[in-house]
Amino acid sequence: MNFSWKIALLGLLVLSACQKKEIKTAVSDPNNDFLVKIHTELGDIYAVLYKDTPKHRENFLKLAQEEFYDKTLFHRVIRNSIVQGGDPTSKDAHRGQKLGKGDIGYTIPAEMNPTHFHKKGALAAARLPDSVNPEKESNGSQFYFVVGKKFSEQSLKKELIDYKKLIPAFREWLKKDELIDLRTEVYWADMDNDQKKVMNWAVQNKEQIEKELNIELDRTISEQAKQFYLTEGGMPLLDGDYTVFGEIVKGMEVVEKMSKLRKDKYDRPIEDISMEITVSEIPKDKLRLEFGYVE
Template sequence: MMKLFIYLFGIVLFFGSCEDKKKASQNENEIQNEIQNEDEVEVEVEKKTGPEYPEITNENVVAFLTEYGKNNPETKVLISSRFGDIEIELYKDTPLHRANMIYLVKQKYFDETFFHRVVPNFIIQAGNSDIVSTPRKRNALGNKYLLPAEIIPGRVHEYGTVSGAKEYRENPDNRTAPYEFFIFLGPKSSTTHLNGKYTIFGKVTKGMDVVEEISKVKVDDGDWPLSNIYITAKVIE
């Protein structure tokens, strides 16, 4: 009888041990699957949150904007501020500047930037700010590229034209600083130092009354408005 009991007890231990091993194996597989699933989720998140476009440099700017322009043919943007809306039409014969503007608008670069330079009866300039988000955006998109000049013979600055700002130092080719633009208001007599040296890539088609109001704000000695004029921008057509 004792032998039978020991025999049966041994069988119970054996199958119990097998069950424990089976459960342990299942648990290991489940844990491994969970880890794998977590890895897949992390990879998927990285894919969704990673940069959609490469950083723009002087080496790839022409190729990048040429391709981007083909896929994004829009020509109208809306600049909004507390003074109202300004509608801008971008010229197709300045394709790099048009594509660059559309790209920056779609990347939300201009949101939280200002009309940061105001010269009465001359220009209002936008695309910069003194808050940390602006240099961060520039660093993410490409902080060191310039746009090749696209100066059209015979095209001059006149009331409502939109031009790219530029760096004066060591810039014999009149390359445009990509993140800032200005709207011209002044008389043609004040354009001699602008014509042929700055790329005109668009014009205001609606909202020059808003431009006029902005041009009248009080500014400091550096032409910076005393009260920040925040803007947002969107593509409308």
């Protein structure tokens, strides 16, 4: 290779390096914050990412700016529940293909914070269940928005029962000699695999179980979370199990519309809903005035 060709090649390499997109995970001014825009066929969704979930925030910002999410689908929609996306295998997926198992090759350590709960509009990370993921680590790319529903005092109280503790406590309580008749009924329900009936018995006897075994079978939430669930809605059942790392500041109606779409047996919309994500750095004052968001 002669000298002139070496110079030309070096110039191309320098140009390529200069054109490489800069990935920003920290704001240039402490008075600024990042605004995430998710463009879909149904409209635009705007979200902010929490600073006290830094691993999730930085990961999402990085993937978004690398255009990882572009052309991926919202592959799971459930009315009064969630809208989920970010599966890399959803790009160019054929119609009817089951999605949701894709990952990016790594997980993110859980960053749960009681001040961030599953209110309507919350942005949270999807993950595998406790049986294979006891540390509750998040999928590296998949996320969901909470739609949820509003609760009454009574329905919220039932929603906050810690069912993971209730069933073992119920079975321990059943060992009492005087409960032989109920224990027999539970045995036959187990034989019929009728777990709904077992659950109903457990709930009906919850207060007695708590009293006799001296245990607490309710999950605790803040007063702020309680009031939000009563007035605006959300999914308290998910609190403490998934990392909430952001929230919608505009475009909730787009997510609600998405949750009501016709879907197949896998909860995937019949008509594909793709996304394109962009990130911009804007003044916090603008976030407050135009989007009503205050840290």
